[in-house]
Amino acid sequence: MDTNTKIYIAGHRGMVGSAVWRVLEKKGYTNLVGKTSKELDLKDQVAVVAFLEKEKPAVVIDAAARVGGILANNDFPYQFLMENMQIQNNLIDSSLKAGIEKFIFLGSSCIYPKFAPQPLKEEYLLTDSLEPTNEWYALAKITGVKACQAIRKQFNKDYVSLMPTNLYGHFDNFDLQTSHVLPAMIRKFHEAKENNNSDVVLWGSGTPMREFLFVDDMAEAVVYALENELPEYLYNVGSGKDITIKELAETIQKVTGHQGQIVWDAEKPDGTPRKLMDVSKMKDIGWQYSTELKEGIEQTYAWFLENIENFKEVKM
Known part of the structure; x- marks a missing residue:
């Protein structure tokens, strides 16, 4: 693909969107378009249609979403369902109407059923019920995947969906109340x-197993989808490897240089015992991750230290 190709990245200030922007710039792409939510409200259909008609990018990358933890999903189910559908539907439909040939939709591994066999394969989509704590967000993302699949089928356009595993890295959320396990641990140990x-x-007990992917690797997968026409509509993106939460804690302890004890509060819940993605489809077409977990954690901790003044003091 020509490095002067105009590419619009929705959600370019988020963790994933900013990583995609960073990787594209590094690869020499010069015609990148991004709008803040103040400049363009993606929930406003008229505004999104007008923007895409005016800008006419060759490619749209949808890294925009309303996101939050279990609590937020549980407390605001309607907003998580409706706002995510508004954002993605406006982008997908307006892209189709504007004649945009290539669209990359980013979702989440939560689209798969709660009790699906491990590792999670793309064909498990819609085979059983979802995890109740984030089903509203998952349902919205599933409709996005299906909309892109329908456009492929009906209009023969290159609209593809990438589903990442647990992501971490630069611009992660380190708020102890709302962050995910890896950034929360970095902050706690520091x-x-x-x-x-x-x-x-x-x-918990430290025994559940989780898979993690450095966000710059996710961005590389997006660029791979940008530069190649992927033969199927849905791909998992991950490392294909998982570790116990205990091993994760010990790795982060080592990286941060913490010398104290780790105490496991077994009275607290463990969550799902295992959540691993089958990433063989991406591997088969020529893409796989490159950043090992320890190296990714080192880079994330370095970024955390550089930006530590932005995080509020939290009493231990």
């Missing part, structure tokens, strides 16, 4: 180190 290597208390 603050415990600063606090005379006090003990770090973690939830």
